Amino acid sequence: MPHTLNTLIIGYGNALRGDDGAGYIAAELLRDRIHRPETEILSQPQLLPELMEPISRASRVIFIDASVSGRAGKVHRIPLRPAPACARVTHHATPEALLAGAQSLYGHTPEATLYTIPGRNFEVGQELTPSVRRAVNQLVATLERELA
Amino acid sequence: MIDPVTRIEGHAKISLHLDEEGHVEEAYFHVTQFRGFEKFCEGRPFYEMPSLMARICGICPVSHLIASAKACDAILAVRIPEGAVRLRRVLNLAQILQSHALSFFYLSVPDLLLGMDSDPATRNVFGVMEANPAMAKDGIRLRQFGQQIIEWLAGKRIHPAWVVPGGVGSPLTAENRDRILAGIPEALAIATRALDWFKNEMERFREEIRSFANFPTLFMGLVGEDGGLEHYSGKLRFLDAGGHIVADYADTAYDNYLAEIAHPWSYLKTSFYKPLGYPDGVYRVGPLARLNIVDGIGTPRASQEWAEFRDLDRGAVLSSFYYHYARLIEILYALEKIEQLLHHPDALDSHVRAHASVNNTEGIGVSEAPRGTLMHHYKVDRDGLVAWANLIIATGHNNAAMNRGVLQVARHFVHGNKLTEGMLNRVEAVIRTFDPCLSCSTHADGRLALEVELRSHQGELLDVCHTR
DSSP states (O other): OOOOEEEEEEEESOTTBGGGGHHHHHHHHHHHHOOOTTEEEEEESSOOGGGHHHHHTEEEEEEEEEESSSOTTOOEEEEEOOOOOOSOOOSOOOHHHHHHHHHHHHSOOOEEEEEEEEOSOOSSBSOOOHHHHHHHHHHHHHHHHHHO | OEEEOOSSBSBEEEEEEEOTTSOEEEEEEEEOOOOOHHHHTTTSBGGGHHHHHHTTOSSSHHHHHHHHHHHHHHHHTOOOOHHHHHHHHHHHHHHHHHHHHIIIIIIIHHHHHHOTTSOTTTOSHHHHHHHOHHHHHHHHHHHHHHHHHHHHHHSSSSSOOOEETTEESSOOOHHHHHHHHHHHHHHHHHHHHHHHHHHHHGGGGHHHHHHSSOSOOEEEEEEOTTSBBOSSSOEEEEEOTTSOEEEEEEGGGHHHHEEEEOOTTOSSOEEEEGGGOTTTTOEEOSHHHHHHHOSBOOSHHHHHHHHHHHTTSSSSOOOGGGHHHHHHHHHHHHHHHHHHHHTSTTTTOSOOBOOOOOOOSEEEEEEEETTEEEEEEEEEOTTOBEEEEEEEOHHHHTHHHHHHHHHHHHHHHOOSSOOOHHHHHHHHHHHHHHOOBHHHHTTOOOOOBEEEEEEOTTOOEEEEBOBO
8 A cells, every 4th residue: 555644643642631631732823833745644632543553554653652751851762663553452543553453454664763751740720730741842843843 | 451442432441250170250341431421511591502413522522512503402392393304314324424434444444454452553444454455445435425424414513513403594595405315325435334244244253243242132212213223312112132122111111211321430320221221221322232232224225235134133133243244234224314315305494493492491302322322311491501411322232242252262372371462352353243332331431441350369460452
């Protein structure tokens, strides 16, 4: 299958649970700033198996997620490799499992990176902790420059 | 105890109680989460309700949007434009399509394809990808198409704000109509393949068909004025196990014939049909109920399948295992009906919203969600602030039948003092046939989990299984 997408960005998390929405909000901000037909940006409450298909069409995929571990306000960059799901995964999935699924179902898996943004507050609410907000803005600016 | 129950929407546990001989005597399906949307919406302006209520669930937000908007239409006392009704119908059917695809392909096919006793580590959608990649791709494509229709119509897939009191936010564009219509043939082919596959496989599940909540109950759901299949508006029909119509009611008069009770072991309330009392008034809703109560379907290919389905039993089709079958027929129906609605000469009508202020202080909205009949009932003050809200959700309607189903399947498959993987999975699988949404029914958060607990007649804990 030809790669119809240069870059696919998937930011995910629950935007109603404080810092858990960091990835989701980052993707929303990127969608406002990047308008290139070869870049698709998705904001998702969670990862789902149907993402395997667009992942298989991309030459590069960037996942952005919040993290419960690490110092709030930092951003971690983790290269990903496909790994089949071994737990009782149902209708939500890990980035590695989606990459493996894209390979096995659609014959291609792209280069993949996960950015994690450690959070501090995961209680009900739509506000990011200030340090997490700064980390989101910093990551958005970095990716915007990189993809310009 | 099975804790947590997996491949359902929400968090629950099951406890099985043995008699002195070690046979299952009682079974309880406990829903262990609580959020209370009905309370915290009090004081909010009524026009916020569709968006607030959609937050109950990430799987079926559209269903809540529609029932909530209908309740708000009643508060405005407006008759919404026909164009808006058509677009809400398309949206509701797309929601049913994507939710049924998720339930069947992601949550149930692992059992049906890989077997109830297969290794739980691979009995999931990724195991399906290994065993039958074509079927996995079909499931992914069908759900993607349903989600795509929602996004094309409403702007986003989850928690869209397009359905508003008085109609919808914007008309359908020609581009989006054509994009949806272009995808219908492929989706119909997938639905047909899945139906053919399921009908061929049914023979392997004779024991499950016999024991998966296979008992007489009433069935309830919306029907059109002509008695046909209806998901948006109509009258509420009760049908008995023999296939006889018990009564047709105005949907907004639910208080006259439905009552709810709470059990100490669960946050999930149980509904029953008032004239028969509890437990005789136990009823089921959802795809199985809808296909049981109707006089006809109204689209050609789904009608043929429905006729074959109704031949399974002389009266109503009773085994809850057939929820899967009914779900597939409804997928076919949804696709055919969306096509019909989009071919309507006024499909692109720009008049899609009626405007008014508060004219009634009470409103009731009833629609069919993927899992069954959904009721939103609000009372507001003169300024339109919500004073009281009551939500009756499909999983609450089905609660009593699910409990009895767990007992039936446990009596059939659970023996001795130890739970095996096969027993555990079948007890879970009977719940899964109903496709319960515990997040909706308790209006609680959506973790996936189940625990099964096995207790002796003296209450001693004999075994516990957790699944994650």
